[in-house]
Amino acid sequence: MLAKCSAEGMEIEQCDVDTAFLYGKLEEEIYMELPEGLRELLELAEAEGEDDVVCMLLQSLYGLKQTSRVWNETIDKHLKSVGFEPADADPCVYTRGEGEDECIVCLYVDDMLIASRQKAVIASVKAGIAEKFRIKDTGRARFILSIEIDYDMERRTLGISQKAYTESIIKKFGQENAKPCLTPLEPGVQLTKSDEPQTEEDKAKMKSRPYRSLVGSLMYLACGTRPYISVAVAKLSRFLENPGEKHWDAGIKVVRYLLKTKDVGIVYDGLLGTQLEAYSDADWVGNRDDRRSVSGMLLMLCGAPVVWRSTFQKTVALISTEAEYMALSDCVKECVWMRRLLKDIGAEQVGATVIYEDNQGAMALAKNVGYQARTKHIDIRYHFIREKVVSDEVELEYVDTNNQLADFMTKGLSSKTLRYLMMRSNVGPKLETSN
DSSP states (O other), X not given: OHHHHHHHTOEEEEEEETTGGGSOBOSSOOEEEOOGGGHHHHHHHHHTTOSSOEEEOSBOOTTOTTHHHHHHHHHHHXXXXXXXXXXXXXXXXXXXXOGGGOEEEEEETTEEEEEESOHXXXXXXXXXXXXXXXXXXXEEOOEETTEEEEEETTTTEEEEEOHHHXXXXXXXXXXXXXXXXXXXXXXXXXXXXXXXXXXXXXXXXXXXXXXXXXXXXXXXXXXXTOGGGHHHHHHHGGGSSSOOHHHHXXXXXXXXXXXXXXXXXXXXXXXXXXXXXXXXXXXXXXXXXXXXXXXXXXXXXXXXXXXXXXXXXSSOOSSHHXXXXXXXXXXXXXXXXXXXXXXXXXXXXXXXXXXXXXXXXXXXXXXXXXXXXXXXXXXXXXXXXXXXXXXXXXXXXXXXXXXXXXXXXXXXXXXXXXXXHHHHTTEEEOOOOOO
């Protein structure tokens, strides 16, 4: 949504609903004991001879398991009542109107981003919400979910970054004065189960290290604005149950890398338009423990990533072509979903989505329906790629490995190569602007 807004010069404003969970109406009969604060009512009930007094809830309360769903149903009903329709691809994205009157609402629990070309449209939507709920209007969207948003409306560029959150991670793990690292994961570094503690003494020592907190903190950053640390986080996540000293040191190295990249973010260049393109790559047998490969993908809008993923494949690939083909399958699935979402928010794609692939064998397999002895074992579910190629939803194009932007999603790279791929992906210094 942010990329579309940068391309079409849409204003983005923000508001949140105060005590949102208290607005929902409960469908079930739910009873609760009287809290201590209702002492007078409790004493009155006891005076009338009632020993076990409970009250029936008419509206939702914080702490109920139904509360989140009930609130979502409540705000969904209200938005629909004022003309908004939820997107088929994402029920938390709502749209209304076309052209100058177009408006998009993105919902995250009780936080909302509201976008339109006209500020008057945004104001009317906020006023409609305020009639039903008590809201906090924070004006132009600057900060949401620990993500900072910067604009340059004249150049139609928009940047997202997490400098404050990054600094909090550095401070949390005591690395303010540490020597910075040049990369989050050095080339050739292997993290394996053989590095896990084997003795009870070593296990007890590692219990004092907040490894899960470290990985969780880095994961939130990787998912928010830092795709280039995703592969390091994916590898660290494999050892949450029994991390060793080497795993901890590798996690701290990622934090030390953040010392040099606190200001790095993603910049969407709206002048490049909203035509979706993607990059798919794999690191064959990248996991030394079970020989599973690593899949990596980047989906790009306005010249920068909007979706990225680094994951270990679920089965062992016997040849490199198979690993690339499995990664390509995941990328195609994500592209199909993204095309639906873009259509829902008024950025319908023209023609096929180009996916850049650096493995000629995987490309040939995707285009050839014939029998291949070396690839006959590949699970049929991956062959839906062919269907999407034939239907012109996706188009495969070869890119040499040096320009494969998804390369940093699959393995550790040298600092020079990483910087080059980040620059090509519009991942760099946060957008500095005065407006």
